Amino acid sequence: MESRTNLFKILFWIMTAFVLLLIAGVMLLIPISSGPNMSGDDQVAFGVMMIAAFFSIIVVAIIGIIVFKDAKKLGMNEWLWILVVIYVPNGLGIIIYLIMRSSEKKKRRCIKCSEPIDPNFALCPHCGHKLKESCPSCDKAVESEWKVCPYCSSQLK
Numbered sequence: 642m643e644s645r646t647n648l649f650k651i652l653f654w655i656m657t658a659f660v661l662l663l664i665a666g667v668m669l670l671i672p673i674s675s676g677p678n679m680s681g682d683d684q685v686a687f688g689v690m691m692i693a694a695f696f697s698i699i700v701v702a703i704i705g706i707i708v709f710k711d712a713k714k715l716g717m718n719e720w721l722w723i724l725v726v727i728y729v730p731n732g733l734g735i736i737i738y739l740i741m742r743s744s745e746k747k748k749r750r751c752i753k754c755s756e757p758i759d760p761n762f763a764l765c766p767h768c769g770h771k772l773k774e775s776c777p778s779c780d781k782a783v784e785s786e787w788k789v790c791p792y793c794s795s796q797l798k
């Protein structure tokens with residue numbers, strides 16, 4: 642799990658560095674290729690483009706930070722999701738993330754530490770909170786409303 646997270650993290654930074662370099666490259670190339678005799682209209686258009694690019698980078702960065710924190714809180718792979726949300730085009734990444742997020746939220750969570758848990762767990766593996774009753778004779782997880790243990794048939798109540 643740890644190595645997978647690192648892979649997405651590296652991939653994210655490589656892509657981000659590449660995109661930022663590309664944007665910087667285009668921004669530098671336009672005035673160079675237009676030469677010193679850039680008309681007034683061209684200069685205005687270039688300025689508008691610079692501002693638009695600057696604001697899009699800020700908006701994308703804010704979305705990225707929100708998704709990163711949100712995914713981390715929900716126990717999802719934060720680097721994978723920041724990658725999907727930012728680099729899957731046409732807002733599709735955000736839609737995919739929101740769908741995955743709602744299904745992730747529906748999962749059962751420990752009432753004490755809110756980590757995701759399997760419904761069969763008797764104890765929370767993250768904080769040790771007791772999630773289910775256990776049979777006093779065979780120690781298997783039993784529901785609180787059961788009268789007899791289905792595993793060893795001993796009386797529970």
Ligand SMILES: [Zn+2]
Pocket residue numbers: 751752753754755756765766767768769770
């Ligand atoms: Zn817990």
Ligand SMILES: [Zn+2]
Pocket residue numbers: 776777778779780781790791792793794795
């Ligand atoms: Zn039992």
